[in-house]
Amino acid sequence: MSRKMLIDGEANNNISNNEEEVQLLQYDFDLFVIGAGSGGVRASRFSAQFGAKVGICELPFHPISSEVLGGVGGTSYGWELNEKIDFNWKKLLHKKTEEIVRLTGIYKRLLSNAGVKLFEGEGKVVGPNEVEVTQLDGTKICYSAKHILVATGSRAQRPDIPGQELAITSDEALSLDELPKRVVILGGGYIAVEFASIWRGMGSTVDLCFRKELPLSCEKSGRKESKFAPTDNLVREDGIKVRTDHGEELVVDAVLFATGRIPNTKRLNLEAVGVELDRTGAVKVDEYSRTNIPSIWAIGDVTNRMNLTPVALMEGTLFAKTVFGGQPSKPDYGNIPCAVFCIPPLSVVGLSEEQAIEQAKGDILVFTSGFNPMKNTISGRQEKTLMKLVVDAETDKVLGASMCGPDAAEIMQGIAIALKCGATKAQFDSTVGIHPSAAEEFVTMRSVTRRIAFGKPKTNL
Ligand SMILES: Cc1cc2nc3c(=O)[nH]c(=O)nc-3n(C[C@H](O)[C@H](O)[C@H](O)COP(=O)(O)OP(=O)(O)OC[C@H]3O[C@@H](n4cnc5c(N)ncnc54)[C@H](O)[C@@H]3O)c2cc1C
Numbered sequence: 069m070s071r072k073m074l075i076d077g078e079a080n081n082n083i084s085n086n087e088e089e090v091q092l093l094q095y096d097f098d099l100f101v102i103g104a105g106s107g108g109v110r111a112s113r114f115s116a117q118f119g120a121k122v123g124i125c126e127l128p129f130h131p132i133s134s135e136v137l138g139g140v141g142g143t144s145y146g147w148e149l150n151e152k153i154d155f156n157w158k159k160l161l162h163k164k165t166e167e168i169v170r171l172t173g174i175y176k177r178l179l180s181n182a183g184v185k186l187f188e189g190e191g192k193v194v195g196p197n198e199v200e201v202t203q204l205d206g207t208k209i210c211y212s213a214k215h216i217l218v219a220t221g222s223r224a225q226r227p228d229i230p231g232q233e234l235a236i237t238s239d240e241a242l243s244l245d246e247l248p249k250r251v252v253i254l255g256g257g258y259i260a261v262e263f264a265s266i267w268r269g270m271g272s273t274v275d276l277c278f279r280k281e282l283p284l285s286c287e288k289s290g291r292k293e294s295k296f297a298p299t300d301n302l303v304r305e306d307g308i309k310v311r312t313d314h315g316e317e318l319v320v321d322a323v324l325f326a327t328g329r330i331p332n333t334k335r336l337n338l339e340a341v342g343v344e345l346d347r348t349g350a351v352k353v354d355e356y357s358r359t360n361i362p363s364i365w366a367i368g369d370v371t372n373r374m375n376l377t378p379v380a381l382m383e384g385t386l387f388a389k390t391v392f393g394g395q396p397s398k399p400d401y402g403n404i405p406c407a408v409f410c411i412p413p414l415s416v417v418g419l420s421e422e423q424a425i426e427q428a429k430g431d432i433l434v435f436t437s438g439f440n441p442m443k444n445t446i447s448g449r450q451e452k453t454l455m456k457l458v459v460d461a462e463t464d465k466v467l468g469a470s471m472c473g474p475d476a477a478e479i480m481q482g483i484a485i486a487l488k489c490g491a492t493k494a495q496f497d498s499t500v501g502i503h504p505s506a507a508e509e510f511v512t513m514r515s516v517t518r519r520i521a522f523g524k525p526k527t528n529l
């Protein structure tokens with residue numbers, strides 16, 4: 069057998085090459101992947117390119133995913149709205165569905181070009197080396213594999229409040245027959261803020277109900293604020309009636325639950341085969357994405373590490389490299405940039421000012437800038453851009469960068485490379501800007517806005 073299997077089950081370590089070959093031939097596949105989303109497709113393609121015989125199963129296609137419906141390509145969202153305000157809602161929905169169908173086709177082609185065998189049906193782990201796939205007609209087929217990879221993603225969680233069935237989640241939000249004119253959004257994370265921007269941008273009235281100090285605030289340990297969140301029930305009444313914990317009553321066309329997502333493990337039978345889950349239901353894995361059962365691995369949202377598409381791709385790539393590529397590789401979660409595609413968009417990389425204060429050993433220098441980009445001054449548009457750099461005063465290393473304003477995500481991708489390379493503020497300063505761009509401000513912020521020692525502001529200029 070010429071194919072080289074690395075990081076194979078420890079139990080097999082002392083078997084001879086011949087025995088291993090015989091064992092391998094007994095499996096239908098070297099790798100069987102459950103879930104053909106971002107992580108699963110990447111892992112299976114790359115494993116196949118390393119010579120592995122790969123099978124993958126995915127839920128029957130539907131443009132609105134659920135626990136039992138999905139589609140190759142997974143939760144491939146990434147909002148950015150280019151429609152004009154006088155848009156046509158139905159046309160937008162139609163285009164969205166067309167785009168999902170197009171992406172599904174691309175993913176299917178990528179899999180088949182890589183030689184990966186795709187099965188349509190719900191996968192379930194029935195043994196350390198066995199997956200059962202329930203097909204559309206209900207028939208079940210079992211496949212054996214040397215390695216199983218769980219890449220089933222996550223799904224929206226619904227708060228357990230009376231009348232919760234009247235609310236929608238992001239799964240259904242872009243499939244409503246009509247544009248909701250009045251909306252209540254529960255939650256203050258990515259999805260809440262992005263949908264608030266989308267609907268507000270289309271002229272709807274949007275109330276964002278969040279429980280922390282501000283939307284997009286990080287959860288501080290032990291502190292859960294209940295600032296403004298419906299605590300009462302949802303009632304159908306000429307729309308949906310929502311009562312907030314401020315006692316206010318709102319009657320709206322739609323209530324969106326954007327209160328986080330939970331790993332898709334409920335129907336996978338993992339605990340029955342001995343795979344450990346954490347208290348949120350996420351699959352517990354080591355630094356190489358391996359579970360406590362040596363032949364079973366997991367990547368992406370189902371492991372609840374950092375729930376972003378490029379992170380699932382990184383984990384899938386490194387899984388393939390580790391298991392089939394001969395190079396055991398751990399994902400590096402440092403300096404991963406992210407963006408919230410709200411209006412205006414915001415994007416961050418590295419440490420926030422708060423995190424830097426908590427983690428730094430010395431003083432922190434903070435540089436900030438707020439300005440109206442030149443393209444706006446000519447058009448007269450009032451849309452400020454804000455930027456921040458957080459720097460270690462002793463080493464001069466840039467610890468974090470953030471930006472809110474047009475093109476924030478596009479700009480931050482380049483800044484992320486600089487941070488990944490360990491750039492210093494002096495290196496930022498010696499980089500020549502591109503004029504007239506907003507991005508050039510990142511290399512021209514000369515004066516310190518504040519210096520912070522041991523978590524306390526020294527100056528607040
Ligand atoms: C509304 C929304 C917007 C988002 N926007 C962004 C963004 O702008 N940028 C970003 O980086 N991230 C974004 N994310 C997060 C991103 O989608 C996820 O982090 C990413 O898709 C995780 O990849 P995954 O492979 O783990 O899961 P997924 O891509 O969700 O794939 C999991 C797949 O498994 C399938 N599946 C589940 N159970 C089974 C089963 N039993 N058998 C067979 N198949 C099964 C599902 O149908 C699905 O196709 C967004 C998420 C949501 C919900």
Ligand SMILES: NC(=O)c1ccc[n+]([C@@H]2O[C@H](COP(=O)([O-])OP(=O)(O)OC[C@H]3O[C@@H](n4cnc5c(N)ncnc54)[C@H](O)[C@@H]3O)[C@@H](O)[C@H]2O)c1
Pocket residue numbers: 227254255256257258259260262277278279280284297326327328329374375376406407408409
């Ligand atoms: N642009 C992007 O990259 C992007 C966009 C969308 C989603 N995502 C990914 O999808 C994940 C899920 O998004 P999300 O916005 O649902 O989750 P999230 O974890 O970002 O935010 C959930 C929010 O809901 C709040 N919440 C939870 N229960 C609540 C309750 N009962 N009442 C009031 N508030 C409550 C939480 O405090 C939190 O602020 C994100 O974590 C992110 O990883 C990324």
